[in-house]
Amino acid sequence: MKITIEWTYKTKNGAETVFRSEELSPAHALTIAEDIEKTGRAKNMTLIDEHDSTWMMKELKKYIKEIETEPHNVRVYFDGGFDIQTSSSGLGIVIYYEQNGKSYRLRRNAPASGLTSNNEAEYAALHLGVVELDLLNVHHQTVQFIGDSQVVINQMNGEWPAYERDLADWADRIDGKLKDLGITAEYELVPRKLNAEADRLASQALNRVDITGQIELQ
Incomplete structure (x- = not known):
């Protein structure tokens, strides 16, 4: 908020x-x-x-x-990768938040199948981030979503139309989930170098390297 x-x-x-x-x-x-x-x-x-x-x-x-007892000041970095040769995808998210006066970082990745493009993988990564917020019990607050995909950021911001049905369906699914959680989303487009953590997690997922972890930041 x-x-x-x-x-x-x-x-x-x-x-x-x-x-x-x-x-x-x-x-x-x-x-x-x-x-x-x-x-x-x-x-x-x-x-x-x-x-x-x-x-x-x-x-x-x-x-x-x-x-103070719930996750707040939440930032979600997301990235998706797509291998055209194998038609496989990798998703990566990094969530920073505060709770009980302490700061935390959560990292997670996941392989994905059935996607058809890098843009769809980016949407799937954003959706994974929103699902993780639900698991963290993040609700009724403003959350920053940060990524390097112009397509996803500008479409979710409403600056670009989503003509492709697959992408529009992802956008609707994400908007619906955010509404259910009472989350107001703020989207920020950053250069890939400023999204390196999520990018690396997505690449590791493509290589079937599973990463899931949460640490307290000092």
Whole structure:
């Protein structure tokens, strides 16, 4: 979830103007909002999430306390590979998240069959990431999905249409799963070198090297 703070600032001589912050994480927004209140110059402060719902400060405090015990600040890196000679695919995902004041990294890959292109393998990798979020009990928050596939990122962003039926079906399946989990997806396109972990996992899956693991980051 992202929070925007909106408030009216009043000067000593009574002049007023309205300020609006950028989107902030809930904890960051709460810290800023409390600091603004201490000035004694703010009124009509409103905390607004990305769904245009408003929050009271005490409600946001309760929410922050609750999510500390659940995975949050989640980023999912995904990559899919397709071997045209064998018609086999490899999927790789890396998930970074925080829970109970600690940071974690989860890595997983999987071979896949029945796919027909690299683009479909990329979609299958993204879907694998969403399934893993369900297993981690990630829900009702904003999650970043990061990959190097222009096709997948731009189609999931709605910037490109999905004319191919197979790809459109994957997109619909992923959107449906995200809706069920209450997850708001933010998609980011990165160069392949910034997606090296997921790329390596996908290549290992193509070579039938199974990788599954989770560690706490120091």
